[in-house]
Amino acid sequence: MTFKLKVPDIACQGCADTITESLLTLEPNAKVEVDVSTKIVTVESTVPLENIKQAIINAGYTIE
Ligand SMILES: [Cu+2]
Incomplete structure (x- = not known):
């Protein structure tokens, strides 16, 4: 996905x-892929979305 x-x-x-x-x-x-100008993170992964979000949050960032 x-x-x-x-x-x-x-x-x-x-x-x-x-x-x-x-x-x-x-x-x-x-x-x-992280686009610094648009602040969009594109992830191609088999990990569920919730886990991806949690990893980003744990790294100290927030998701809109
Ligand atoms: Cu920075």
């Missing part, structure tokens, strides 16, 4: 890297 999540707290590439890392910890084979 591909999920698109808006994460308004993303301010820079450092945020993008933090979120990417937390999602890859959750599922090493996930494909993660």
